[in-house]
Amino acid sequence: MTNTGGVQSVERTFELLELMAEAGGEVALSQLAASSGLPLPTIHRIMRTLVGGGYVRQQPSRRYALGPRLIRLGETASRTLGAWARPYLAELTEVTGETSNMAVLDGDQVVYVAQAPSRHSMRMFTEVGRRVDAHCTAVGKAILAQLPDDTVAQVLARAQMKPQTERSITTVDAMRTELTSIREQGYAVDDGEQEIGVRCLAVAVPGSPSNAAISISGPETRMSMIAVDEVVPLLIKAAKVLAREMDSPHG
Structure with missing residues (x-):
């Protein structure tokens, strides 16, 4: 839990989605790491969860894009x-x-x-x-x-x-x-x-x-x-x- 009472993993998930939107909807993991300051393993875990739910999709280039369920x-x-x-x-x-x-x-x-x-x-x-x-x-x-x-x-x-x-x-x-x-x-x-x-x-x-x-x-x-x-x-x-x-x- 964060100091504001929010669930940290949820806050991080929405932060990454917002960063993807600001970047035009498609980013590399390295871009997300640089923008968010989060460790790559954490970002990768969140992205994997979002991909599984259809909220993010992984391109053939290995970059991540906002998914159709959004x-x-x-x-x-x-x-x-x-x-x-x-x-x-x-x-x-x-x-x-x-x-x-x-x-x-x-x-x-x-x-x-x-x-x-x-x-x-x-x-x-x-x-x-x-x-x-x-x-x-x-x-x-x-x-x-x-x-x-x-x-x-x-x-x-x-x-x-x-x-x-x-x-x-x-x-x-x-x-x-x-x-x-x-x-x-x-x-x-x-x-x-x-x-x-x-x-x-x-x-x-x-x-x-x-x-x-x-x-x-x-x-x-x-x-x-x-x-x-x-x-x-x-x-x-x-x-x-x-x-x-x-x-x-x-x-």
């Missing part, structure tokens, strides 16, 4: 998170009149897990479960701004920063500048970078273990009339409430 766990967790967050998004939509979304970072992309659609006939519509590149969305950029620089560099390198529109940011230097601005102002903007004609404001859910963000999106014509200094505080307030709920052991 997909079901992740999908179920995403649905649960989305259902729980929807009332908070509905409040944002009620006040702003525009579509509210929640998304989480999954690998090198963000996946939308919840949405409260606008009542307008012309509205921004993103299907729950849709995956998009982080670098050209407000939710993605808000999440990236919360991550260490080396992690951001790895995500961008793997994603290759392909443009979705002519407004998409496509260089690492430009993205670094963008993320610095997001950290300073406290919110991210997607101004037609994912889809021309659509504007989005987003903030990260602070301290979220799932690297989450919430956003308000709509047509540029209507979003340009929304006062950023009025909407962003609403987003920040909702994000803080969500963060407290996510951190609660009873939430």
